[in-house]
Amino acid sequence: MLSFFTVDCLIFTFHEGKLKVLLNERNEYPYRDWWAMPGYFVDKQEEMEEAVNRIAYEHTGLKNIYLEQLVAMAGLKRHPEGRILTVAYMALVRYDDVKNKVKPVTNYMRQAKWFDVNEVPELAFDHNDILKLGLEKLKRNLNYSTASFEILPEKFTLTQLQQIYEAVLGETLDKRNFRKRMSNLGYLKELDEYQTGVSYRAARLYKLDKRKFLKLFA
Amino acid sequence: MLSFFTVDCLIFTFHEGKLKVLLNERNEYPYRDWWAMPGYFVDKQEEMEEAVNRIAYEHTGLKNIYLEQLVAMAGLKRHPEGRILTVAYMALVRYDDVKNKVKPVTNYMRQAKWFDVNEVPELAFDHNDILKLGLEKLKRNLNYSTASFEILPEKFTLTQLQQIYEAVLGETLDKRNFRKRMSNLGYLKELDEYQTGVSYRAARLYKLDKRKFLKLFA
DNA sequence: ACAAAAGTGTTAAATGTACACCCATGT
DNA sequence: ACATGGGTGTACATTTAACACTTTTGT
Known part of the structure; x- marks a missing residue:
């Protein structure tokens, strides 16, 4: 049973000297064929933190990643079917741990792919805005968090x-x-x-x- | 027409050398008679930012305050009637501008009152958690924001x-x-x-x- | 031997920290 | 005259910023 809000996952990694973000090619309407952050509806009886882990896994194959809340978006026009509130989360993963594993296990998404953060196309919904907020947060916290170490090989x-x-x-x-x-x-x-x-x-x-x-x- | 999520307002000021937070005494179930942050349901066709300003006004009498998003809370048990997601916002106001104006204009709330942040009682819902997050954010941003100046007389x-x-x-x-x-x-x-x-x-x-x-x- | 990146120290300027007394005003 | 908070300077330690060459390794 679906709830009335979604979660989205902004997943970063680092590879070949570049900061990368993981995006899905959507196989479902709305925004079919567009690139988007992994995200979907939270189940009615599911805690949001569980949902975001489940959805990250289903859409990218990644398990046990640490996701932290970034922002809630609720624009009336962000979703073509009417306002769907979304809570965006952010995570950092090591490329070496995941390089061969980024593959959706549902068919809502056609593929998952790493994009250089400077080469991200126009995304579905308001996902470009969310990405921008995520990058700003990364920058603000760089000196006070283990972010850089979560994203590098051990x-x-x-x-x-x-x-x-x-x-x-x-x-x-x-x-x-x-x-x-x-x-x-x-x-x-x-x-x-x-x-x-x-x-x-x-x-x-x-x-x-x-x-x-x-x-x-x- | 009500939506399926709420907004809550964490409003700080500064008076007589103390940091204060504005709370409402609730006149409605659930948590009737409890103290809580000003908050209510967003209307179906209302942008969240409009809603938070409207609700702040209705519950406290304060107008034109600058509210910034703090966090979204969606715990399954946070609301006795089932999960109600809330997006908490945070604002800073000058005590001199508002001292005689903190009075609800709806009767969902019985009164609005400034509490010393160190003397806040047990609040409705998860509002104590939200307050804690708000204080942490205030602290993190103290040196990089105009927060202190928004809260002081001009x-x-x-x-x-x-x-x-x-x-x-x-x-x-x-x-x-x-x-x-x-x-x-x-x-x-x-x-x-x-x-x-x-x-x-x-x-x-x-x-x-x-x-x-x-x-x-x- | 060449290409590529690793690794390394000094100096000057700016910033942060510890610390105690006299001053101005109203009652 | 006294009580109350306002206002001020110096010395030392720490942190930041600018700057260029030698070393190691694989091909």
Whole structure:
């Protein structure tokens, strides 16, 4: 039994130095054939947080991702069949965990595909607005959240971390100052491991020290 | 014609050195006789932003206040008659503008009253949770928003400004450092006017220089 | 040997923090 | 004269910002 509101999922990842967002090609009216954020109706007897996880899974194949509320949209004209309120959620996933798994398990959606955030087409409903709000939130919280670490491989190089900062902030940063700042934060664990498979000097790998991070913000 | 979701308004002000929140005593079931945030059903053909302004007015008498979206709540048990989704908004008003005007114009609510944020009773629905989220948002944004200036008289003393910072952050601040920091921001206009009606040395008044503030954050 | 990215320090400026006393006003 | 809050400066520590070259590795 369907409820009278929907949830939408704004799912970001990071791959090849670019910030990406996961979109579905719709197979259902309205907006059939358009690209849209994964989203659907919440069931009558289902908590919204359960629904958003279920729907993320059904439309993308991704499980156990951490979704955080972003905004509610209720414009009278946002949906052609009359006002359908939607609550948008936002999540960050590691590309390596999911690269082969982004495939809808319902046929409401034809496919799921990663788009560079700078190359997103015109989307269904008000989804371009939601994306914009999501990017702003990402930017606001960059320094106070583990967002960058949820989106990177568990072991990452400082250059990868810097690329995320640059992609999210939309500006380039000084390498030395960036590294100094990150070390001073004290929650990066320097590993005795190095990148492999690159044709140049392999970079050292780092991990987030979650304990220290939490201590800092509690 | 009523819609199937509500909006709630979290309205803050500042008076006598304290941060206050505006609550209604309910005259309707459910939660008749309880205190609650001003809130009600959105009309079917009404934009949510219009609704929140209308409802704020009907339940408190306040007009033309700037409300910003805070969070959507949709717990299955939040409303005794089944899930009613609500979108909570947040506003800041000047006590001097409104002190004699907080009076409901509907009889859904018996009265509207300012509560010290530290002395709020158990509220209807999940309104205590919403209040907590609102206070956190206030704190997060304190340095990047005009919140403190919307809540103060247009002409204010530095001590009043400091009291807001202290109330919102929940800690005391050093007077000299606070004043130095505020002057350095460059968007306070020092007036040639002074407090009146106090039985001690009258403090100089200041205004927010909106132009300079906007330049700084755009 | 070349291409590609990794890695590394210093200096100057700006900002933040700790701290205590005299001043002006109304009663 | 006293009670009350208004108003002020200095020294030190920390953080930020600008800036360029050498090292390592794979091909």
